[in-house]
Amino acid sequence: MKKILSIALFSAALSAFGQTYCIPAFSNGCGGGDEIDSFTIPGISFNHSDTGCSNGAYGDYTSQTINLNAGVVYPFNITHQYGTQKVRIWIDLNNDGTFDETAELVGAASSTFTTINSTDGAIAVPAGASPGMHRMRVATRYNVEPVPCNTAGYGEVHDYSVNIGAAPGCLAPTNLSVSAIGANSATLSWTAPSSAVGVGYEYYISTSSAAPVSTTPASGSVSNPAAGTSLPNLLPTTNYYVWVRSVCSTADKSGWSTSAAFRTVCGTVTPNFTFDFSSGINECWKQADGGTPATGPTGTTSEWYESGFLNNGYTGAMKMNILTYSFNPATFNSWLITPTFNLSAGGYRVSFDYGLTEAYDTSAGTLGSDDLVQFAISQDGGTTWTVVKTWDANNSPSNTANQYVLNLTGYNSADTKFAFYATNGAVADASETDFFIDNFVVEQNVLATSEATAAANTIKAYPNPFSEVLNISNTEGVKQIVITDAAGRLIKTVGNPATPLYLGELKQGIYMIILEMKDGTQKTIKTVKK
Known part of the structure; x- marks a missing residue:
């Protein structure tokens, strides 16, 4: 019995490899990255790696035998050095020396340009496949489905031997x-x-x-x-x-x-949340091209697009080019709308960086007479909107990184959205500008010590020198202000300070304005009384 079985297997092998198979070719070869760099079947621990581009774009690896079973599906992975690949796999099931393009196709998969180095698919061995030795052909081709005896395009083919065993007793769903x-x-x-x-x-x-x-x-x-x-x-x-x-x-x-x-789809965000636009926006952000904050947005596109912040580079921020042409005075109303936030816990704040430049430049710009950019909040999922900040010709932002911060006191909806709205108006002003946003953050309105220190470092005293009145740019985190002369002698202490400070009684000279912060840190500002 063993002798008969050995003779049968030998005959099957002779039949499988005694055939003359076509040698495929690719007129453009595989040197540009369109190769089978590795071929793996994880379920059976088969791994043929680092083969690179074969001579003539064809690799005969029939000396390697892959053991498969009828009726079983085997996931596979192929790596390349370039994307947009079409992969096809055939097994010569009847050992007639040809690969039937349709009847003997056992695997098909494609990659995209974004999945540049990998194509995943599955080899489905027919349940009625004849046991024994067969030849398997694995082919990849750039952007076009390969055929068994391929002649054109970019790509590569590998041939392997497969030994098909009987179907197992336990099959996969x-x-x-x-x-x-x-x-x-x-x-x-x-x-x-x-x-x-x-x-x-x-x-x-x-x-x-x-x-x-x-x-x-x-x-x-x-x-x-x-x-x-x-x-x-x-x-x-x-x-x-x-x-x-x-x-x-x-x-x-x-x-x-x-x-x-x-x-999975977008969900409601419970802060803390940070979005740096490093890859533009994702599907959780929405755009609209009509309507105003008074009426709500319409449409699904807008003039907002990804660019480098303040025109430094081309990625990492969102930009709005604002211009009205005299020969085509079309008015746009462009929206950029955030994901939905659950602010029901209260105690949050929103912040983002913004700036304005001349169009496609880094120099300072000025918004046109009826150009407008607004920041708005909705507490009903986007049905109605409240404008909380407006930029126009009267307060055009600088061409440096500005930060907007808003304490969200009173905003406690579980269906909160934020939006940036921009319009170019109908007046064909001479100005053409770029408005930018970056680093959008919604977070708990509790400063850690390091954050409070950083906030204190941004506080300024002005004008400096001063005559009668000295302004402190932000006293929100200041517990008290201590004023000393240049020798360190105490001159005055101001508890729970408000701004401005009326210091007309001070003599001319140098004074130290010491800001004692609520978190225990200090900031000292040197000033001059005229």
């Missing part, structure tokens, strides 16, 4: 799908396999597309006959991948299924 996707949860469902599932199912969820292996601990489990489960404790606006396997008995588990991918 199929047809995974994810529904009811929220900010923090989703619902997963699947189709049960034909094999008997005595115990239930295990699932594995990850933010990485890397497939689990047999020893990977499951994220959760459900008992048979359940064909789905909820996925709790997820993060908003996050990409997830999930796999399922059958637990046919305590000693018999299937391989992991192919993955289902999904992205």
